[in-house]
Amino acid sequence: MNAAVTDYDVLRVFCAANGGYGNELGVVRDGSVLPDPDGRQAFAAKLGFGGTVFVDDPERGVIDICTPTLRLPFAGIPCVGTAWLLDVPELVTPAGVVGARQDGEFTWIEARAQWSRPHTLRRYGSPAEVDDLPVPPKGERVYAWAWEDEAAGRVRARGFPGRDDGIDEDEATGAAALLLTDRLGRALNITQGAGSQLLTAPQPRGWVELGGRVLLER
CATH class of the missing domain: 3.10.310.10 (Diaminopimelate Epimerase; Chain A, domain 1)
Incomplete structure (x- = not known):
């Protein structure tokens, strides 16, 4: 190197x-x-x-x-x-x-959901169930989610990359947000992890927009 x-x-x-x-x-x-x-x-x-x-x-x-x-x-x-x-x-x-x-304050990209790495999108009955989840077994890439307010498109989610790269839980997972938006076919306001925010919006011809705030640390 x-x-x-x-x-x-x-x-x-x-x-x-x-x-x-x-x-x-x-x-x-x-x-x-x-x-x-x-x-x-x-x-x-x-x-x-x-x-x-x-x-x-x-x-x-x-x-x-x-x-x-x-x-x-x-x-x-x-x-x-x-x-x-x-x-x-x-x-x-x-x-x-x-x-x-x-x-x-938001930066948006437009991409195709099929470009994302595969995730198991697993729906739960309430945000509390998502909050209480243990880390899944190694090798299973899971995006766990529940509606906080279905009418408003508000989602509570946690991302588990299957301990890929030594990570038990992902604080924010843009690829999975694209996949979930593509599956549901509607705009979402996702709170993931401890408090990260991801916004999405389906677009014509199979495209999906993904937006969020970015800060320069150094």
Whole structure:
């Protein structure tokens, strides 16, 4: 790994209204300093965030997404966070072109649910049931959810990545939010984890918008 790579931003994506919660994301704005895929993977593992983005063309929004253990063609948090940081109208990912826009305090992307990693979407009868859930067995990627207010589209959710990358529970899961929105066919206001907020809205021809607040940590 290139030890000289130290210039990266740390964002928190899908924050609550008070600026708390959300998931950390690393972004290397100049991906050319570490062009080798194995080196990028090692650097992402060293940082230890759920996602690290390498920007290969900041003007066109070309990005490469890595977790500590693998490269992803698409992921919600990396795309929302990088769209906010670069302020570009689109991102180019291996999965396809992701639309992006800013709307007040929220950054939105537009993607296809099938680009997301598979999750078991498991509905429960009440938010309290979701809150009381234990961590599922290793290997099962579960997005547990319940209606807080069905008429208003308010959802309580928790994300369990099956201990992937050593994580028992995910504070915010953009990919699963896309999948749930695609299944329900309606806009959602999701509170996940300890207090992260994710907004979604289905769009024509199989697209889904995903929005949230982003803060720069350093």
